Amino acid sequence: MQEIIQKKDKIKGPINLELTIASGQTSQAPWIKEEESYKQLITVKDEHCLVKISEDEDNLIINYQSLRKINKSDVKSKVNYIFNLDFDLNKLYEYLELDSKLSQTINFCEGLRLFLADDPWECIVSSIISANNSILRWTKSNTDIKEMFGNKHVFGDEIYYSFPDTSTIKGIPLVGECSRDLRACGLGYRDKYIIESAKIVDTWDLNHIFELDYNTAFNEISKLPGVGPKVADCTLLYGFNFARAFPSDVWIKRIINHLYFDEKSSLTTKKVRDFGISEFNDYAGYVQLYLFHYARCSGLLNRLKK
């Protein structure tokens, strides 16, 4: 087990691991909590690496191990990427303070950061599963896919499963042909979307998506079956770190409607997406994250249900 100590005062703004991991962002299933640390199998330069992250008052502590040799600096930059530690949260808070509707979110979201995907392909699948679904079922499906179809990795007495790649998933038979099918993971009719998407992504170089401008990337990713506007934006935000993406669902529509429009206005999720992108620009993704978490914690979400 190797160790990386990262001083919190070198990070721009606060970091709350618990909040970030457990806030229901659709990039990946939550990391596993073990006493005071969180652990997960991630990939570092194509090598599988078990990471355990914890914190004390002054430091983030990253412990890691892998079967083959990997560079400490590569582990550090991947973990920093996943927890968006290079992002300046203080600047975001200065921006949120300018709008009284947004400034109230800070109290509920102190240290909440984007929880970015270790693997963009995993994020595409988990975002497809999130559509028309609940967080509880979504989490279970993601975990089941890894355990049923992923590769097993043993570290001492601990067993982890990596997320199955496109060539594995595209070969999974549809329901009825085999008992070990995707529906056994509880994801319902989305099974064919995932298998068909795997066939398409298998012919893509996903790293290419990172290089595109946001609109082009949105059009590209929208070509996949099961990927509509909301899922495309989730994928671009959490899987490819496009800060402008503003995932717009019924919940964010209700919140935006309540805060920025007449209660009786006829907003659609599409209009809300356009509003979010043009209003919040490069902070759109964070504003969506903060508004949703604020609404859930403040009780606003429950009031908007009625």
Place this chain on the structure above:
DNA sequence: CCTCAGGAGGCAC
């Protein structure tokens, strides 16, 4: 038993 929530796809207009 029934009803409901949640986005994408598909079809009608």
Place this chain on the structure above:
DNA sequence: GTGCCTCCTGAG
């Protein structure tokens, strides 16, 4: 382009 229905699962 907009409106409406179905897809599956688990919770109530």
